[in-house]
Amino acid sequence: MITRMSMSIDMFAYEFMTNAFAAAGIVAVVSGLTGFFLVMRGQTFAGHALSHIGFAGATGAGLIGLAPLWGLVGFTVAAGVLMGLLSERLSNRDVAIGVILALALGFGLLFLHYYTSFATQATALLFGNVLAVDRVMIVTLAALGTVTLIALAAIMRPLIFASLQPELAEAKGVPLRFISTAFLAIVALAVSACAQIVGVLLVFTLMVGPPAAAQRVTSGLWSGLILSAALALAEAWLGIAMAFYTDWPVSFCIALLSALAYFAALAWPSPRATHAHAH
Amino acid sequence: MAPESRHNHRVYLWIPGSLAARAPRNDKVCFMTTAVTLDHATLRIGGRTILSDVSFAIREGEFIGVLGPNGAGKTTLMRSILGLLQPVTGSVRVFGRAPERGDPAIGYLPQLRTVQPDLRVRGFDFIASSLNGHRWGLPPFGNGNHALIDETLDAVGARDLSRRPLCEMSGGERQRLLLAQALIGNPKLLLLDEPLISLDARHQEVAIDVVRKVCRERGITVLFSAHELNQLLGTLDRVLYLGNTQAVLGTVDDVITAPVLSRLYGTDIEVVRAAGHIFVMSRGCDVERTDHAHDHDHAHEHEH
Numbered sequence: 001m002i003t004r005m006s007m008s009i010d011m012f013a014y015e016f017m018t019n020a021f022a023a024a025g026i027v028a029v030v031s032g033l034t035g036f037f038l039v040m041r042g043q044t045f046a047g048h049a050l051s052h053i054g055f056a057g058a059t060g061a062g063l064i065g066l067a068p069l070w071g072l073v074g075f076t077v078a079a080g081v082l083m084g085l086l087s088e089r090l091s092n093r094d095v096a097i098g099v100i101l102a103l104a105l106g107f108g109l110l111f112l113h114y115y116t117s118f119a120t121q122a123t124a125l126l127f128g129n130v131l132a133v134d135r136v137m138i139v140t141l142a143a144l145g146t147v148t149l150i151a152l153a154a155i156m157r158p159l160i161f162a163s164l165q166p167e168l169a170e171a172k173g174v175p176l177r178f179i180s181t182a183f184l185a186i187v188a189l190a191v192s193a194c195a196q197i198v199g200v201l202l203v204f205t206l207m208v209g210p211p212a213a214a215q216r217v218t219s220g221l222w223s224g225l226i227l228s229a230a231l232a233l234a235e236a237w238l239g240i241a242m243a244f245y246t247d248w249p250v251s252f253c254i255a256l257l258s259a260l261a262y263f264a265a266l267a268w269p270s271p272r273a274t275h276a277h278a279h
Numbered sequence: 280m281a282p283e284s285r286h287n288h289r290v291y292l293w294i295p296g297s298l299a300a301r302a303p304r305n306d307k308v309c310f311m312t313t314a315v316t317l318d319h320a321t322l323r324i325g326g327r328t329i330l331s332d333v334s335f336a337i338r339e340g341e342f343i344g345v346l347g348p349n350g351a352g353k354t355t356l357m358r359s360i361l362g363l364l365q366p367v368t369g370s371v372r373v374f375g376r377a378p379e380r381g382d383p384a385i386g387y388l389p390q391l392r393t394v395q396p397d398l399r400v401r402g403f404d405f406i407a408s409s410l411n412g413h414r415w416g417l418p419p420f421g422n423g424n425h426a427l428i429d430e431t432l433d434a435v436g437a438r439d440l441s442r443r444p445l446c447e448m449s450g451g452e453r454q455r456l457l458l459a460q461a462l463i464g465n466p467k468l469l470l471l472d473e474p475l476i477s478l479d480a481r482h483q484e485v486a487i488d489v490v491r492k493v494c495r496e497r498g499i500t501v502l503f504s505a506h507e508l509n510q511l512l513g514t515l516d517r518v519l520y521l522g523n524t525q526a527v528l529g530t531v532d533d534v535i536t537a538p539v540l541s542r543l544y545g546t547d548i549e550v551v552r553a554a555g556h557i558f559v560m561s562r563g564c565d566v567e568r569t570d571h572a573h574d575h576d577h578a579h580e581h582e583h
Contacts, residue, residue: 040398153417161412164398164405167389168460171361173381173413219399219444221408222420 032232084181128199209258347521386466
């Protein structure tokens with residue numbers, strides 16, 4: 001008991017733990033806010049595909065001696081822009097995205113095959129390794145997150161209009177193609193940051209779980225955004241703490257909490273029920 | 280055979296001063312204020328000609344029923360009026376000017392799309408998103424547009440939709456919300472693209488009544504596209520019938536005739552008038568009904 005107590009006090013005494021909390025905090029807020037619009041637009045699968053394409057980018061970067069993060073950023077942003085330019089319709093097409101996603105994972109494997117010493121990092125790329133984050137990475141993630149959120153804020157208003165009513169938005173002068181392309185590029189940046197924490201396979205836990213839960217519970221825009229970011233933050237931090245005490249992998253803990261929060265939100269009483277009672 | 284006679288009592292609600300204010304410049308049809316004019320306009324999408332060398336003039340304050348088979352160009356025509364599609368040849372004029380994207384004088388209700396089942400956006404936020412939605416930056420915090428949105432919802436009798444999530448509204452309620460939204464900013468021209476689709480017969484009547492009431496009160500010109508003529512008979516002033524890349528504008532008596540429709544459908548068409556209804560038949564089938572699979576109650580009374 002005593003050792004447990006001292007552990008709980010000492011959790012923040014370890015630098016790798018404070019680093020993990022800082023990095024996960026930055027990424028969670030960025031993911032929760034960006035993911036909110038991904039869910040609103042029904043493009044979650046596109047986000048998933050971007051992360052897999054990022055895997056090929058990260059392993060490819062390793063092959064030519066670059067940091068995996070920049071391979072991730074380069075590949076996902078390029079893919080996001082391409083998806084946006086190929087028109088909104090294509091980026092929503094599950095089969096086309098699925099094929100590209102599988103191809104990207106295949107390329108990731110090929111790159112790993114030719115750069116075998118890099119293979120130890122494959123697990124970290126796929127499932128994240130937040131406990132290995134250093135100060136430089138925190139600064140990089142903060143910069144990446146800032147750019148992502150500034151870009152998101154710049155297009156947020158027309159993005160919402162275009163997501164809810166594309167035809168009307170087009171008629172009112174919103175450049176739909178530009179908005180969807182810029183948004184997928186923003187998602188690509190968020191995915192790159194997110195993959196550093198939970199890995200490319202689990203970006204859904206921070207980018208889709210929290211916003212989906214938030215949108216079940218609240219129907220307001222700002223309340224939804226704030227709740228989404230708060231949920232992502234809580235899941236990330238609680239996940240790290242949980243991993244610290246249980247010795248389970250951090251990404252598993254975050255994935256578990258994300259799923260629990262989502263299913264709890266599904267069980268949340270519908271506002272319609274209270275509305276009906278009011279009459 | 281009654282509906283035709285009713286067309287004689289159609290009312291134009293000219294807003295005083297609107298004639299002077301809206302006097303068309305450089306418009307070929309100078310003797311009458313026109314809301315929408317197509318002059319030998321050809322509209323093409325991706326190499327396919329949708330409307331070819333079409334000319335007509337819609338007067339201000341008119342309620343126009345836009346009819347025609349699927350793919351005849353109803354939506355395309357509206358997109359050209361909105362300035363989203365330039366005519367290949369000829370011209371499109373809206374209140375005497377070339378159409379302009381984002382023209383506040385035009386209210387637009389696009390064809391209903393399926394709404395994501397999980398989208399819990401409230402009616403209020405849905406409409407609020409469209410207000411200055413083209414501007415960059417963050418959407419406004421708080422409920423700054425409350426008065427404006429409440430007012431427009433009141434106009435269509437739908438104040439209660441403000442707090443309800445979109446995914447829980449019925450098709451009729453959603454259309455009402457969209458109509459309320461289209462009326463914001465007091466447009467002079469309303470483009471309603473298939474607003475009756477997915478509504479049952481009763482809600483169709485209600486929707487038409489709401490549009491008629493609001494638009495007559497405010498003197499708004501309406502282009503109301505529909506699959507079916509009969510429910511609009513008591514409301515519309517003239518019919519714009521599209522088909523076979525052609526368009527014919529005129530009264531129901533002039534347009535809904537076997538020769539005109541045969542030309543527009545490119546096949547032999549029979550027009551049968553019975554019990555106050557008009558049926559457009561091709562080889563014994565009602566062409567308006569075969570287009571879409573709605574189960575309307577044919578026998579219901581029209582109360583105009």
